[in-house]
Amino acid sequence: MNGPLLEVSDLKVVYKTYEGTVAAVNGLDFSLHRGKTLGLVGESGAGKTTTALSILGLVPSPPGVIESGRIVFDGRDLLSLPEREMKKIRGNRISMIFQDPMTSLNPVVTVGVQISEALVAHQNLSEEAAEKRAMEMLEKVQIPSARFKEYPHEFSGGMRQRVVIAMALACNPALIIADEPTTALDVTIQAQVLELMRSLKDEFSTAMIMITHDLGVVGEVCDHIAVMYAGRIVETGTLEQLFRSAKHPYTTGLFRCIPDIEEETSLIQPIEGLMPEPLDLPKGCAFHPRCPRCMDVCRTTLPPASEENGHRVLCHLYAGGGAHA
């Protein structure tokens, strides 16, 4: 099979609250090929997590409504599948790693049982066979299988996240969605977990969507990056394209916000202003009130996408192929 593993087009998700309708995801397009890793980057409220939940069919409803779009996974549109079919995909073909391993594990069930559960449910394994496989998975994430019968509270934070990774990989899924998987961990532990995720992803040739606010983490594990702002992907391309020649003022702004640890003196240049109010998004380009290069057209018209060698940017500066950068 050649085409992309996952293709999301024109996805729109809103949350209907009593204060009004919040457009959390606002016309999203991206695709992901088998075995590749896409970094979905953005700040709080950008719509990263809503995107992930949409793919898994887990957008809380009410208040969430998927207004339009297609999410084609392995040739099937997930949005048109009945829940019965989604259940067969979730945890089996697509699995999820959440941010906080403390709350994503069940505190009253041993880790072994939690890992075997998915295997029994999806792979028709007997309990014995599932147990054996779960033990192998524990070893894969560098936890002695002897700890199979222990409870989550008996593990450290880094180990708990490894248990979650073992659960996510148990059914050998085609796609893993990791939502800020290392944000709750200390840096030395984060380095361990990222290293582990990288090697397992290669071993299992799993595709991954890595949701993070940390451009450094993206640099460690991703092949492609999509930068989100106010529900839209404002820039996307390969790691190399974005790290070497970021175009969108928001992306370049993000890089300038991070103090450079390798330089003798570091200057940081914050992005002025705040994330827009989701109930009241600015007209035109949603970034225009904070943009240092804002033009008149930005205030009124949504910028069109311009693309060069797969490097796509949503900004009037680059509209019409003219690179004014």
Place this chain on the structure above:
Amino acid sequence: MPDLVKVENLVKYFPVAAGNVHAVDDVSFAIKEGETLGLVGESGCGKSTTGRLLIRLIEATSGRILYRGRDIASMDKKELHGIRKQVQIIFQDPFSSLDPRKSIGETIGKPLEIFGMGSKREREEMVDALMEKVGLSPRLYYKYPHELDGGRRQRVGIARALSLSPDFIVCDEPVSALDVSIQAQILNLLQELQEKMKLTYLFVSHDLSVVKHISNRIAVMYLGKIVESAPSLELFKNTLHPYSQALLAAVPIPKLDRKREKFILTGGVPSPINPPPGCRFHTRCPWKMDVCSAEEPPLIDVGGEHLVACHKVKGS
């Protein structure tokens, strides 16, 4: 510059059922007037506890905390009240460190009220001036914390800390809960205020790139001990302690060609209830020798204000 704060053999044990948590275990350092000392380390290393001990939000088990030569740790309540004007703190979480039932104006003005500064009217003017100083619009005076985003809330926390014109502020992870674009705004604000008001900071953080950006000197903590301290640039150029090296190497950098080599530690941090004997880092150290598990390495001066506690490193 003379030392504004000097900490000598500071110890804090928290008694728990299983024994004592050795949160801070014999830590000594000094902060010069007008400088920023960065205190960096991972969760549970004792950096926040150290910050809180310094302004006596919690009581030290033993040790001395000299502020302008006077020992804060042994002051009585009345003396301490006087010192409170000069030493302040900014907390990590701008959500839980503000009273949800007090308006922004009340929160910032509360310290002024407690110390009986000026009339009600004058206090309101002082609050207005403070709000302007930290970049808060005056129309937020009657708003409540839940109506503000994280960045603005942290500005309220900063204004409150500045209200009594302190000399020394403990910044306890002041930007960790904020988005990167907002984090940069707050860091720049803290630096600006330091210059204008001649402030001295103890900047506690787990984020090495932030600490490097804002600090003149940095101390690295591990399991209740300072393992290395040096002027900021020196620490990054000439990192001596294996833990500091691992910490640095572990920071993910948004660059394609990173200069630093990969150096990933194995295992986790041991329990602070029963810290390992000898060097506390020996259980994870790639350079471990026999002496490391038997003898605690002293913090020695290798020249140029660079101190390190490691058996592998010889003093000058």
